[in-house]
Amino acid sequence: MINYITLTYQVSGDDFTRAGEASSDVKSKLKQMGVSPEMVRKVAISMYEGEINMVIHAHGGIIKVTISPHEILMVLEDQGPGIPDVEKAMQAGYSTAPENIRSLGFGAGMGLPNMKKYTDEMDIKTKIGVGTTVTMKVKL
Amino acid sequence: MDKFFNAVRLDESLCKGCINCIKRCPTEAIRVRNGKAVITKKFCIDCGECIRICPHHAKLAYHDQIEILEQYEYTVALPAPSLYGQFNNLEDVNIILNGLKCLGFDDVYEVSGAAELVSDMSRKYVAEHMEQWPIISSACPSVVRLIRVRFPNLIDYLLPIKAPIDLAASLAREKAMKLTGLPSEKIGIIFISPCPAKVSAVKTPLGIDKSEVDGVLSIKDIYPRLVSCMNAVENREDLEDLTISGKIGISWGGTGGEADGLLTDSYLAADGIENVIRVLEDLEDQKFTKLQFIELNACHGGCVGGVLTVENPFVAKVKLKRLRKYMPVARKHITSAEAFHGFWTEQVEYEPVFKLGEDMIESIAMIAKVEELCQKFPGLDCGSCGAPTCKALAEDVVRGVANENDCIHLFRQYIHKISDEISMLDKTGRIQNPE
Structure with a gap:
């Protein structure tokens, strides 16, 4: 018997109206699975932040979410510009978002800090000019 | 009193079994079964959208006289x-x-x-x-x-x-x-x-x-x-x-x-x-x-x-x-x-009515099956099966309340397959040797 499922989402870049579709779908599936509201909240918030980052900085990418009874693993992979200074990017309030993005209410510099806050494990692998892979884990 | 009481009702004699209400319902609580709209009570939030949209006035609100x-x-x-x-x-x-x-x-x-x-x-x-x-x-x-x-x-x-x-x-x-x-x-x-x-x-x-x-x-x-x-x-x-x-x-x-x-x-x-x-x-x-x-x-x-x-x-x-x-x-x-x-005197409790399986393992298998069915269905969300979307039908199939062949498109393929098989039979009812 299979005891995990992997969901794959293509996130398109530069389309804010569609940003959040993937995390919204995961959210509704987790509720259908009877995952506790608290865990759904953690996954929804961290994945939404990651998804938005992909749209803003990396022209989209691919998200793979693996759900099993003990944990939810989110892998967000993009071929964007990469993060020059991960440590700095992790600081609350640090933002590189241009003004037109900020005026939409995004880019407050809380994306990565929130992703870390709401997940149990988080790892960023990034290479300038090649792309970034963010792996997040929420333990159930 | 049933905790999922709802005030929206159906006048069966007026219902034509069209797809207006199933498409409009925000919680996907309605299905057309045997030509009539059926509300799944625990999904219904009594918003009245189906009453508003029904062109045959078959949806009613229960109230006193x-x-x-x-x-x-x-x-x-x-x-x-x-x-x-x-x-x-x-x-x-x-x-x-x-x-x-x-x-x-x-x-x-x-x-x-x-x-x-x-x-x-x-x-x-x-x-x-x-x-x-x-x-x-x-x-x-x-x-x-x-x-x-x-x-x-x-x-x-x-x-x-x-x-x-x-x-x-x-x-x-x-x-x-x-x-x-x-x-x-x-x-x-x-x-x-x-x-x-x-x-x-x-x-x-x-x-x-x-x-x-x-x-x-x-x-x-x-x-x-x-x-x-x-x-x-x-x-x-x-x-x-x-x-x-x-x-x-x-x-x-x-x-x-x-x-x-x-x-x-x-x-x-x-x-x-x-x-x-x-x-x-x-x-x-x-x-x-x-x-x-x-x-x-x-x-x-x-x-x-x-x-x-x-x-x-x-x-x-x-x-x-x-x-x-x-x-x-x-x-x-x-x-x-x-x-x-x-002030309120009671706690409002979460009612996980949309939950698929009994436990996580069962639900994971069910979601996997839903995904598989969604690939199989045409994705037209035509409503002909009685469910508002292909995904909703897939969930119904997995819940055991509908059948794959309720999808008229899949059913048509199925009929074609059978008719092909029948045309292969010879007069004695045996499958002809293709050579």
């Missing part, structure tokens, strides 16, 4: 503020209130009066509970029901104060008992409602143990008789002053009215069930945390948009605005005795 007045020795009418937006050239709310008495009620208690008390209480509550911001309005029963089944993380943000109708009912009963000396059961507290959700809220309340409302009449039903009663009393010299509310109370009838009563700018007011869902989704993802208050109404325009009203909601809003122009801001202010009646 005016004859209910005969069951009581003394009756009090509780008119919703939205009722005031239903009449042309109305100058004085007292014409409606006296009209209600002429209709057969012994007394009238304006829900808008209780609404001002709720505004008073909410103002204080919101200011004192920063940790709960943004606090979500609990006045629309459809919204509370939606949150209960779909947004468990937001239950704690609900304003734990009674809806104006429930506070009005408590206060009206207390007043009537004092005035008449009658025991509680001989007094009938009757709400004049713009929507079916209020019927459910009375039968199976959330947040309170028992509603003090004894019956619910629909605005639409009493409208013609009320209009003639209003014509009869209109020119009376001795028109009794029965009003107890001002601008704040009356404004509750439309979107933004409740939030305006909080006297803060830090709020968002959304109306229309699809917009409400979007706001709740965003709230759940913590997209806006800086607001103090979120007002949500399932109907477009607010309560004036309820399916049991008569007037176009936007016109009704204009009429409310005109009517309240010269009214004082508010006429009712909360006393500690009234506040005693005002």
Whole structure:
């Protein structure tokens, strides 16, 4: 018997109206699975932040979410510009978002800090000019 | 009483089995089975969208009839503020209130009066509970029901104060008992409602143990008789002053009215069930945390948009605005005795009705099967199978309440396959040797 499922989402870049579709779908599936509201909240918030980052900085990418009874693993992979200074990017309030993005209410510099806050494990692998892979884990 | 009671019903004889309601339902609670629309009760939030959309008028709202007045020795009418937006050239709310008495009620208690008390209480509550911001309005029963089944993380943000109708009912009963000396059961507290959700809220309340409302009449039903009663009393010299509310109370009838009563700018007011869902989704993802208050109404325009009203909601809003122009801001202010009646006494519990399997392992397998079926189905969301979308059919199949071949497109492929096989048979019924 299979005891995990992997969901794959293509996130398109530069389309804010569609940003959040993937995390919204995961959210509704987790509720259908009877995952506790608290865990759904953690996954929804961290994945939404990651998804938005992909749209803003990396022209989209691919998200793979693996759900099993003990944990939810989110892998967000993009071929964007990469993060020059991960440590700095992790600081609350640090933002590189241009003004037109900020005026939409995004880019407050809380994306990565929130992703870390709401997940149990988080790892960023990034290479300038090649792309970034963010792996997040929420333990159930 | 069943905790999933709902007031929306079907008149089978009128239902043609079309797909209008299944497509419109915001919680995908309706399926067409054997040519008739069937509501899954636990998914239904009584928003009334199916009543609004049904071209055959097969969807009805269950509510009481005016004859209910005969069951009581003394009756009090509780008119919703939205009722005031239903009449042309109305100058004085007292014409409606006296009209209600002429209709057969012994007394009238304006829900808008209780609404001002709720505004008073909410103002204080919101200011004192920063940790709960943004606090979500609990006045629309459809919204509370939606949150209960779909947004468990937001239950704690609900304003734990009674809806104006429930506070009005408590206060009206207390007043009537004092005035008449009658025991509680001989007094009938009757709400004049713009929507079916209020019927459910009375039968199976959330947040309170028992509603003090004894019956619910629909605005639409009493409208013609009320209009003639209003014509009869209109020119009376001795028109009794029965009003107890001002601008704040009356404004509750439309979107933004409740939030305006909080006297803060830090709020968002959304109306229309699809917009409400979007706001709740965003709230759940913590997209806006800086607001103090979120007002949500399932109907477009607010309560004036309820399916049991008569007037176009936007016109009704204009009429409310005109009517309240010269009214004082508010006429009712909360006393500690009234506040005693005002708070919720029960917890709203999460009802995970959309859960697929018994446990996580089973659910994972079921979701995997849903995904597989979605690949197989054509993705047209045509509704011919009786489910609103291909995904909904896939979920039904996995739940064991529908069959793959309910999809007419898959069924057609299946028939082709069989007919091909039959054409391969020779006269003796054996499969021909393809050589």
